[in-house]
Amino acid sequence: MRICFYPGCSYASTAGYKESTEAVCQKLGIELVVIPDWNCCGATVMFGENKLRATALAARHFALTQAMGFEEIVTGCNACYATLGKAARLLNEDAELFIKTKDVLQALGLTLDRIPKIRHLFEILTKAMPDAPSERYRSLSVGAYYGCQLTRPHQFLDKGGYPEILETFLERIGFAVTDHSARTQCCGASHAVIYKDECRNLSARIIREISDKGAQIITTICPLCQFNLDQAQTGDLTPRIPVTYFTQLAGLALGLSATSLGMNKLLVSAEKVISRP
């Protein structure tokens, strides 16, 4: 299976999202075809600035995808997923915007005739992962953290406020899950750079909640969420609990080594938790 992959800005530089995604995909026979010369999706910032520019920034990938002969774009980042999704929706709904965007792209030598479907990497792995490849982690309690943008504002994957798809996935591939109330609380996202203290409080609240409810490990589905939750634990606001990517847990379930999944890069080490679950 070949998929057209849009990595997004944070993918390669995070604590093992790239390593684990590539390792798991390789194991499952999924070939990631990265969009050549991809650019930033614009995230939440651009739509506040200028609708046409924001749409064109995202739509450049739609044209590139079309040139590659794909019908879908897959991304592993919630912000990219929401932003590309928003651009796709606007282009489908607004014929005038579509024409203007086409003109912008034409100036770059690109052709846009059809809007691809936007998919999250999670959807691909949900379909591809076998049921409980290992029973080793059956008693490891995982707190699943969705972040704000996976199910909001679009509720394509699950209901907005209290989603359950990650829990279902984790139980199916051989983990225990912890019910908690921080699933879609905001971690502060990119504001963590400017409003460090405020955002650390937001992240700390999430960590405390998941830890209080009895989870031994947290798993996230977005590059920035992992980073924020992991680095918030460097002070004394929170207990220490490892924060992983869902791809890393999928890799562990498939029997891959923690190092090959980039887990040595986590700020709070997961070594103890996963060695004696």
Added chain:
Amino acid sequence: MSDQTKPRIGVYVCHCGMNIAPKVNVEDVAAHAGTLAHVVVARDYKFMCSNPGQDMIINDIKSLGLNRVVVASCSPRMHEKTFRNAVKSAGLNPYYFQMANVREQVSWVTHDSMDATEKAKALTAAAVSRVFFHQPLSTREVPVIKSMLVVGGGIAGMQSALTCANAGYQVYLVEREPSIGGHMAKFDKTFPTLDCAACIMTPKMVDVLQHPNITLHTYSEVEKVEGFIGNFQVTVKKKPRYVDMEKCTGCGTCMEKCPSKKISSEFNEGLSFRTAIFTPFPQAVPNVPVIDAVNCIVLGKNKKCGACAKFCETKAIDFEQKPEFLTLDVGAIIAATGFQAVNPTHLEPYGYGRFPEVYTSLEFERLNNATGPTSGKMVMKNGQIPERVAIVHCVGSRDVRHKKYCSRVCCMYSMKFAHLLREKTGAEVWEFYIDVRSPGKLYEEFYNRVQEEGVRFVRGRVAEITDMTDDPNDKGRLTVVAESTLTRRTVRLPVDMVILSVGLEPAPGAEDLGRLLGVSRDGDGWFTELHAKLAPVSTPMNGIFLAGCCQGPKDIPDTVAQAMGAAGEAIALLSRGMVTTQAEISHIDPDLCIGCKSCIGACAYSAIGFDEARRVAVVNEALCKGCGSCAATCPSSSASVDHFTDRQIMGELERLV
């Protein structure tokens, strides 16, 4: 032109005060009409519908020998009847009249004055051309059946039934639940006067039961409605109670003996249990239990039990009961099917269903009620009295994602809860609101009163209710998260209990009943009244009236007033005793009919039958509404509607295209 040799047409152009005249040059329109063939006189006047306006027409008919009249004014829905009556009083057949709508269709919707005048001229000319082909039509008077049906036994239906019964008419009251009483029977106190709902409600329920003119059919549903104004035939299905109403004394032994005791009580909003044989609440009317066939051991599980039958001294239990079908002949129908509260489960951020201390307003009504699950004690599930309670307004209401309309009652009942909580528990109460809406009599005073009682008000829609706490001392409590839009701060308030003031939506089954009655529903599912201001209890279906929340959210005072209004309309119809049948009905020419039956399938009113002997379709004039579906469907042009003949419509169109 059957009875008159030559058409003599009078045209009258109305200024409608400032509604038509400033936009349309009415003098010009009248002058233009005066040049048309057969037009004898064309005038304009400030208000054609006024007495002098009507007299002008009447005098012209008499003095100038007019035999056709055209009025260019508002919509026929507004004043066609008025002008037909004027024409009639001058001795002319009222159908020798045609109206051109130059207000709604011209002056109100056209920017340019010249364009408006040209369009008004064209529409008036078309009406002149049409009226040329008009023919005299006659109506018949048919007697009205002097009884009526009320659907729904809540406070609206009960009030309508009592008013009509007191006027001396036979009333059938059909309620699908085992008891009458509706939502109001679940309440403890009512705003703003705080009188006890049971105290003002139960006597009415007993009145309904005992009234010699009211026949009560509980646990029954309307299955079919046929006929027309004054002459409806209604089929009612009486669901099997499995208890003989004649024999049962209401002693309650069966309920004590029933071993299936763990069934969620609908009346207590799932906060307590009931047995499989049950009355919904102690004051139920009639006080005869029903057996819930799904949960009964004998009926549902097909196993041996029969404890109720064994202990019933009057042998009232009858497991063999079957549904019964009744046919009721009535002259009028009042729909009073009420509402249901919005189920907030799908509003996940509010945690209803996940957090035990998040209640809906109806649940809290039961918690507050002496006959409720806690005997009226406002306690949490752990039995303790809450120290701090949050009340969240507009849950599911005033939200484009859910119900965009205001529920009209949630502000007031929320403040009633706040008052009762302060009074009974002394708890701190916080109201989270968008706007406080208290426009009724003594409502604003009540709002001021609860503020004086120390209830806190935060202006801001609640974002989230969570069990996440910032302070370890608050572990086990809930936190309400909202933006206080007055202080521009985020509020994170730890509380012990949350009440969701949920919105209102039409009762389940309203869609089916609407279809049976031929009453349309608006975009939100409420039944549509004939006119928002001037005919709020009537429907476009003659003889069918609306009462209470089935027409839109309203509180008890408004519901009772509307119920009496609907009863008044029904009484007016019944006491008039006769109804005039419609003149504009369909005819099928038996010489042209090819017997294809297309029209029978097209008729929404089942008004067309088939004469097997002659192999032709035949219209039942009493049932025909003159909609014209048959005429449009008929491949042999044998069906036509009086007053909408091809010749008349073509005459009108020729002037327009």
